[in-house]
Amino acid sequence: MKKILILLVTLVCFSCSKDDDLNLPNSVNPDGSADVEVQDFMWKAMNFWYFWQANVDDLADDRFENTEEGRADYTTFLDSGNNPGDFFESKLQFIDDRFSFYNDDYRDLTNSLAGISKSNGLEFGLVQFQDSEDLFGFVRYIVPNSNAATVEIQRGDLFTGVDGQTLTLSNYRELLFGANDTYILNMANFNNGNISPNEVEISLTKEEGLAENPVFLSKSFTIGGENIGYIMYNQFTNEYDDDLYAAVEDLKSAGITNLVMDLRYNPGGSVNTTRLLASMIYGTNTEDIFLRKRYNEKLQEQFNDSQLEIYFADKVNGQTINSLGLTKLYVLTSTSSASASELLINSLEPYMDVIQIGGVTRGKNEFSTTLVDDRDNSYLYTPSRVNNINPDNQWAIQPLIGRNENADGFFDFTSGLVPDHPLQEDYSNLGILGEQNEPLLAKAIELITGATGKRDFTVEYPINIISSSKENSLISDKMVDDTVYDLEF
Template sequence: MKKTLTAGLFLSLFLILSCSKSDDFSIPDTVDPDPDAGVDVQDFMWKAMNFWYFWQADVENLSDAKFPNTKEGSVAYTQFLASESDPGKFFDEKLLFSEDRFSFFSDDYVELTQSLAGISKSNGLMFGLARQAQNNSELYGYVQYIVPNSNATTKNIKRGDLFTGVNGTTLTDQNYISLLFGESDTYTLNMASIADGNVEPNGIDIQLTKEVGLREDPIFLNEVIEIQNDKIGYLVYTGFTNEYDEELNNVFTRFKASGINELVLDLRYNPGGSVNTAVLLSSMIYGTNTKDVFLKALYNDKYQKILDDNDTELRQFFAEKTGKGTAINSLNFKKVYILTTSGTASASELVINGLKPYMDVIQIGETTRGKNEFSVTMVDDRGNNYIYNAERVSKINKNNKWAIQPLLGRNENAEGFSDFTDGLVPNEPLQEDLANLGVLGDLNEPYLAKAIELITGSSAKGIQKTELPIETLTSSKMFTPLKDNMYVTDPPIIW
């Protein structure tokens, strides 16, 4: 019988299980480079990827046999590391599997780890970008929502507003990164309006400034909607940030006390985050039976063999307490309505996929992004197997601030399903409408109106033919350090 590795919520994903003869787990020794070669960053990246990367066996440069632990191997290894002086290019071009869309690097682990806690340098404007027309290089931006207490809240700009330029330059697929996400903290948006079905400049300019330390509470909106004989809980949730788990539980306490009988979970602008928070949210919706499997984690061949040799199966169950030990207030529902777009990714998809074996998940909107792998933050701390730990910051190589966020594994649900690289397809297809984006929480906002229609059986005013469907190219969240990653803070370690 396989041992099952269950979850300790404070440790995020899995408990540490003692099941081997060694006193301490550590990554096996590999070849070292010439210490005077100045390749510390590349050395850290290669060694972390060689052991942990999900596709390690598929990348020739990461092969265990490529650089033998000999004098000759050390010379070859040093030459390989030095072949690219830019660590970012080294990571992207020499270490990644061709099908990997999501692993990334950061040249500042402090910035990256702060982003996991919802802290960033931002003006608070969350927007999507789309093409002006088919095969057209020009882009327009549309405001999805604005983070409270941000610079953008002090300006005359709101959800649904449009822009076509920055600092007087028209946005294109060639310049939007430098204009919107470049080094300048202040920029001026050239606003626009819809004219004859096109997005055209309207002469209005709005200046925004990115500020250090903006905290985004992912609980953007939570309301109880009473309509006909139903009490509907509506939650707009924008990121799986474990620092706000207690507040999330409080929302469900209020939902439960209000006697809601339906739940609409709005994940349209949620690109993911903490796996543990996804487990907690799912438990708040479905239930706290700790014998019900929420997910099973699969790792690369190298690490999976270690697990198999120790007769260990890695499973995560629904939870009954938060990381701080607070009892979860579960709705114990058998149905949930979830709103999605192409920006719905990773931990958001994990919730949908993890709940499906146990309840009726009605997905409304667009096909999700299709990110079913999870990652972990890694830094140059060999003593902790390169895994970032806030309590070990003093142990990180002081000459190396780089971090990597590689994909470690893939999550299956209780039925063994994980094959959604093309995204999760909605039961009720619906695209956001540039001509009628609506106000979040308004009963006539098209997505919420559709959910209410399905719940009550009565048509709502907000549902009408989509005039100008939005085909989002990318969004502002894809240019935060976290991007659309689903992460664990502690991968399972076999001692």
């Protein structure tokens, strides 16, 4: 039997040629004279992998007959949008799909999944003024070694404008996420509940290739006789798995018996990294189910249990995991905590007491994968096969292809995971990340030590964000199935 290493569980060994096109029922190719190569890739990849394929009439297996007339109809259909992006959004997506997307260059997408982006390193949230179209921003944190780290700006600072223009619902995307590599933030003061512009201006410049280590903070405390570990983790990025494990090892060496995982600004990422982190926290029994996958109907029935069930891990990049072996975990969340962050919570729930503190999470329970025009590899993006991607088509799509269930079969959290201890951030009192008095961490410490009633956690000015700096990141709200499997067919 031929052994194949792939980046996603697949049900058969696909050895399709470009003309074979995944052996789809009544597979039909477009007229070769039409400029629809990208759309043809999109349709065939979505017809095969899309989670809601059965709900989209235009993706039906029998949508186009394999006849001369059907070929003409298919070509006309593919050419019905103004461009491939318009075609993808208007023809191929289910109405309840909030998270599938595309990019005209797969390299931009894969770099984003690796934590590499064009950025000035300022991470912020945006809040709408009450009864107004105007917005203000607040600084969440600064990425080390970025442009923002070289100027006088810090967590908690407020701004109301960019380049002299007041931020509004209609212009903030263009001003903050547009083509302008350099912009000037117009800063603001907070006094007695009022936010008002001041004279301070901060110039920031986006830099190519900024790599953010998602392990932002890791430290330990001994408080009230309890040894407490704290990790602020801002993206599930598999390129930094060794850094993540090093942080966990350091905390284990420090003798911690309690762990606070701060995922409040973590928009998601790698499924495999999530599995590794869960194993570092809970245990390495490779017979314990971490998650079960559910694909579209025509794929699901062709999988066996061993291909659908993913287990806890005992190694990270070949190194044996020395797990913390905890029975309880404290997790800090907000509406910016999404996908892989939610997966960690949900998949650990059957095995340990997960205590959630903060805000309701985003509600992203589907996973995706990167698909490119590599038809001999079932359209799956595989780093070792970049030379096999059609050189005339560099587009990539990132469709939702399934849902993950925990060991108890639970997956229904599209409205978000509700915290056990609700506590919103307060823009008048954000606190210093990692410090014992920062409100969300302080609440976790109170619960761990049992020192209740010693602090007032009243939130005077709750943060209800409408957007954040990660909105423009391709990884935002994504759960990417990159788990490696060694399968025989």
